[in-house]
Amino acid sequence: MVFMKARNATQIDQGRRKFLVGGLTATGGFLLGVPVLNLVAEEQSNGGGSIGFFVEIKPDNRVIIGVAQPEIGQGVKTSMPMLVAEELDVDWSAVTVRQMPLGIVKTADGYTWKYGGQGAGGSTAVTDNWEYLREVGATARQMLVMAAAEHWSVPRAQCHTEPGIVVCDTLGARLSYSELAARAAKLPVPEEKPVFKDLSDHRIIGKPQKVVDAREIVTGKSRYGIDAEMPGMRYAAIERCPYLDGTLASVDDSAARQVPGVLDVFPVDGPKPGEPYLILASGVAVVADSTWAALQGRRALKINWNKGPHANENTASFWKQTTDLLAGTGQVVRDDGDFDQALAQAETVIEARYEIPFVNHAPLEPQNCIVSIEQDRALVIAPTQMPSGANRAVAAVTDLPRENIQVEMTRVGGGFGRRLTNDYVAEAAMISKKIGAPVKLQWSREDDVKHDFYRPSGMHEMRAGVDEQGQITAWTQRLASAGKYYRRPNVKPEDQFKPELYVDDFPAQIIENLRVEWLEVQSGVPRGSWRAPAHTANAFVVQSFLDEIAHASGRDPLQLRLDLYGEDRELAYGQHGGPVFNPFRLSRLLKQVAKSIDYGTARPAGRAVGIASHFTFGGYGAHAVEVTVSKAGELTIERIVAAVDCGVVVNPLGVEAQLEGGTIDGLSTALNLEITVQDGQIEQSNFHNYRLLRMKDVPIQFETHVMPWGDKPTGMGEMGLPSLAPALTNAIFNASGVRIRKLPIKDQLKKALS
Amino acid sequence: MIEFYVNKLPVSFEGPEDTPLLWVLRDHLKLKGSKFGCGIGSCGACTVHLDGRAKKSCTTRVSTVAGKQVTTIEGLASTDGTLHPVQQAWIDEDVSQCGYCQTGQIMSAVDLLANNSSPDDDDIAKKMNNLCRCGTYIRIRKAVHRASELMTEAD
Numbered sequence A: 001m002v003f004m005k006a007r008n009a010t011q012i013d014q015g016r017r018k019f020l021v022g023g024l025t026a027t028g029g030f031l032l033g034v035p036v037l038n039l040v041a042e043e044q045s046n047g048g049g050s051i052g053f054f055v056e057i058k059p060d061n062r063v064i065i066g067v068a069q070p071e072i073g074q075g076v077k078t079s080m081p082m083l084v085a086e087e088l089d090v091d092w093s094a095v096t097v098r099q100m101p102l103g104i105v106k107t108a109d110g111y112t113w114k115y116g117g118q119g120a121g122g123s124t125a126v127t128d129n130w131e132y133l134r135e136v137g138a139t140a141r142q143m144l145v146m147a148a149a150e151h152w153s154v155p156r157a158q159c160h161t162e163p164g165i166v167v168c169d170t171l172g173a174r175l176s177y178s179e180l181a182a183r184a185a186k187l188p189v190p191e192e193k194p195v196f197k198d199l200s201d202h203r204i205i206g207k208p209q210k211v212v213d214a215r216e217i218v219t220g221k222s223r224y225g226i227d228a229e230m231p232g233m234r235y236a237a238i239e240r241c242p243y244l245d246g247t248l249a250s251v252d253d254s255a256a257r258q259v260p261g262v263l264d265v266f267p268v269d270g271p272k273p274g275e276p277y278l279i280l281a282s283g284v285a286v287v288a289d290s291t292w293a294a295l296q297g298r299r300a301l302k303i304n305w306n307k308g309p310h311a312n313e314n315t316a317s318f319w320k321q322t323t324d325l326l327a328g329t330g331q332v333v334r335d336d337g338d339f340d341q342a343l344a345q346a347e348t349v350i351e352a353r354y355e356i357p358f359v360n361h362a363p364l365e366p367q368n369c370i371v372s373i374e375q376d377r378a379l380v381i382a383p384t385q386m387p388s389g390a391n392r393a394v395a396a397v398t399d400l401p402r403e404n405i406q407v408e409m410t411r412v413g414g415g416f417g418r419r420l421t422n423d424y425v426a427e428a429a430m431i432s433k434k435i436g437a438p439v440k441l442q443w444s445r446e447d448d449v450k451h452d453f454y455r456p457s458g459m460h461e462m463r464a465g466v467d468e469q470g471q472i473t474a475w476t477q478r479l480a481s482a483g484k485y486y487r488r489p490n491v492k493p494e495d496q497f498k499p500e501l502y503v504d505d506f507p508a509q510i511i512e513n514l515r516v517e518w519l520e521v522q523s524g525v526p527r528g529s530w531r532a533p534a535h536t537a538n539a540f541v542v543q544s545f546l547d548e549i550a551h552a553s554g555r556d557p558l559q560l561r562l563d564l565y566g567e568d569r570e571l572a573y574g575q576h577g578g579p580v581f582n583p584f585r586l587s588r589l590l591k592q593v594a595k596s597i598d599y600g601t602a603r604p605a606g607r608a609v610g611i612a613s614h615f616t617f618g619g620y621g622a623h624a625v626e627v628t629v630s631k632a633g634e635l636t637i638e639r640i641v642a643a644v645d646c647g648v649v650v651n652p653l654g655v656e657a658q659l660e661g662g663t664i665d666g667l668s669t670a671l672n673l674e675i676t677v678q679d680g681q682i683e684q685s686n687f688h689n690y691r692l693l694r695m696k697d698v699p700i701q702f703e704t705h706v707m708p709w710g711d712k713p714t715g716m717g718e719m720g721l722p723s724l725a726p727a728l729t730n731a732i733f734n735a736s737g738v739r740i741r742k743l744p745i746k747d748q749l750k751k752a753l754s
Numbered sequence B: 001m002i003e004f005y006v007n008k009l010p011v012s013f014e015g016p017e018d019t020p021l022l023w024v025l026r027d028h029l030k031l032k033g034s035k036f037g038c039g040i041g042s043c044g045a046c047t048v049h050l051d052g053r054a055k056k057s058c059t060t061r062v063s064t065v066a067g068k069q070v071t072t073i074e075g076l077a078s079t080d081g082t083l084h085p086v087q088q089a090w091i092d093e094d095v096s097q098c099g100y101c102q103t104g105q106i107m108s109a110v111d112l113l114a115n116n117s118s119p120d121d122d123d124i125a126k127k128m129n130n131l132c133r134c135g136t137y138i139r140i141r142k143a144v145h146r147a148s149e150l151m152t153e154a155d
Helices: A002-019 A076-088 A125-152 A177-185 A214-218 A254-258 A291-299 A315-326 A339-344 A387-398 A423-435 A445-450 A533-552 A557-565 A584-596 A652-672 A724-736 A748-753 B021-028 B085-092 B102-115 B121-127 B137-154
Strands: A021-024 A030-033 A053-057 A063-067 A095-099 A104-107 A110-113 A159-162 A165-168 A173-176 A234-240 A247-252 A262-268 A283-288 A302-306 A331-336 A348-356 A368-373 A378-382 A405-409 A439-442 A458-466 A472-481 A513-520 A607-616 A619-629 A635-645 A701-706 B002-006 B009-013 B047-050 B053-056 B069-071
Touching: A021 A177, A030 A125, A030 A177, A053 A076, A053 A125, A053 A177, A063 A076, A076 A095, A076 A125, A125 A159, A125 A165, A125 A173, A125 A177, A165 A177, A173 A177, A214 B085, A214 B102, A234 A291, A234 A423, A234 A445, A247 A262, A247 A283, A254 A262, A254 A291, A262 A291, A262 A423, A283 A291, A283 A423, A291 A439, A291 B021, A315 A348, A315 A458, A315 A472, A315 A513, A339 A458, A339 A472, A339 A513, A348 A533, A368 A387, A368 A423, A378 A387, A378 A423, A387 A405, A387 A423, A423 A439, A458 A533, A472 A533, A533 A557, A533 A607, A533 A652, A533 A724, A557 A584, A557 A607, A584 A607, A584 A619, A584 A635, A584 A701, A607 A724, A619 A652, A619 A724, A635 A652, A635 A724, A652 A701, A652 A724, A652 B137, A724 A748, B047 B102, B053 B102, B085 B102, B085 B137, B102 B121, B102 B137, B121 B137
Parallel strands: A063 A095, A234 A439, A378 A405, A472 A513, A635 A701, B002 B069
Antiparallel strands: A021 A030, A030 A053, A053 A063, A104 A110, A159 A165, A165 A173, A234 A283, A247 A302, A262 A283, A331 A513, A348 A458, A368 A378, A368 A439, A458 A472, A607 A619, A619 A635, B002 B009, B047 B053, B047 B069
């Protein structure tokens, strides 16, 4: 869903310039941005007034730049304003960043978004806003230059800018932006699109900029959703049904009501099985005068649950279902050449099956939300990746007009895709509506682990045919999985496969006879987008299988990849991250990581390297991992080399951070993470049995390479993750002879080698 | 009523004695820098100092801190705004991504450095066990070394 959103944002880009207006602040500053304009009357929108502006030049030369996307740790609050500041031509140190609220505006034919798409998902922010935000900055600069030229009565061509100053070359005169602000504010926004700086003239873009909120973060002043408050606010917690799609049978709340501070207890109805998730589960809400009282009241509830339709589901039955399905035939979603004939004529046939578990997002800030429902309007303060979805969730609960639902964004304690859905916002709205007061809903860690839109689980069956020369002539990937688009009535049955298998992914268009097939597994486990969604599964499967083919046909895994990726050229890519995919860019990264890790150098027994690479949402990533596997199966990760090509690098420090974090996320998930089901309930509950990686497991030798390409940036939130897992398991095979085909790795090595 | 000190100021709490210190700090004293992450003393996002040593406030009953000194992230910098060297190191190394765990990480690092002024990578691996979901461990490691240098220079 998020990806449809991203495309909308790009479309808005082309028309957004006409919404730009300039204006004067009460204190004589200059504003440039996108107020509501002539779409509707101002009173019909929320977040109006100066908050609608992207750029504000203060009389004291400070510059305030707005950011429309939520900061979830991906760095947009730093990188987006960098784009504006570069073209505005100001010192980065003069910039203060302001988080914008949701800019929803009612129009004659629905709703539009003042600032374009405000979601954080699919690594789209930098890509979608590269042109637009630079244009905002350049337009403001254009107007300041016009104001200066007018003041000096000289042609504009005789003026240029230095950071924060317009200089007249002929007169040798200088005026600061703040001195020009009042005059610039009276000028009409020029119709012609401004000329951008050359990349080589950049002073801010491409230079390492630290996180803008760093000081607030390290002093504890940064405000997350969990830190927000509203006057008169109550605190709430919900005991949710532990059974997938189970319901409340009965509740004895007498003890809960005795807990000091508890104000109210009432049921919350969950979705009906098979219907879309407004919220995830049925439950019982406890409202209190403090967080602890709500949690204690909740603990005192005595509840009988109806176990619901999935009471017999467990992880073993899930895998049996995948195996049974793979024995039949599914939906062929790509069929190039003649796969059957090519396979029949192959010299060697290689087959393998791989298993990908459900995983939990586990952002460190547990879900929370403050909602105040009033008679004709609502205010929401939420840590969300999708503020428009938060608005929609409250509208669904209250029937309030969407333009009367204001959504304020806070800093967000991690997203990873979890907060693309706003179920916790809907829950808070239900409670606020019921009690007639503002409420802060607080999830526990257990709630977050047990109630999530988990990364889909599935079994991949791979088969390839290789000819006498070692060329791969036939390739198939058959996936039996529980897809993430189920329970979405707007998605046609034949489109359900789309977020599970990206049909233009490598090796499509490279291996001539290729077939991709999907089979749908039934499961009551809710599913959603987890960082780099299906790329995490498909990179593991495809990059593992390439090594298996290389070993079976006596070829070097690196050389096999370089041969397949081929020359510098663009292949059509129709899914998110397209329109093109240039596999040569993967080769470039692979050569780098192979060189850095001394690929091809002999190592002692039990020690080896593995490599992998993958194209994710427009960006390119590669990893090389060196491991030692002892005879007893103890795994030591000696060294990791990671490389990324995200086109033009906007903020080198931010890109490296995402590459480091993505790599560690990949490592953490590959080593230990899985969500399992027993008798229709999620088995894991907190960090003691959902063991995310800690410092002691991060290798000291950790090297990153950021390799720029071309003249456009791509996003960076997800590209650093997918190729880590297969690089690791390929290294494990080279070190131990044990092929990991089931994630997570956990104790498989010890079992295999004991 | 339970009386104790937070960031050197006397405070009192009249609610249930089993209330975790974390929720007293956050809900009652409105000190929001200590974070809730797991509630079982595992992730360390709630780390504060109790009489100068790192302590997970989510599993510390407020009744157990009576008469004691609690230091939170808000009390770490000098009153004139000068950052603690660990805070400065966290900025210098650009550690934060989402930033949610970092106040707890910093409180743990201050404790580590108070007892070991120049920890090596092994010491850091052993003592810095707080969870960072964004995976900023590489920069946390650098920042602890950097803080150690800053503190040595200051001596």
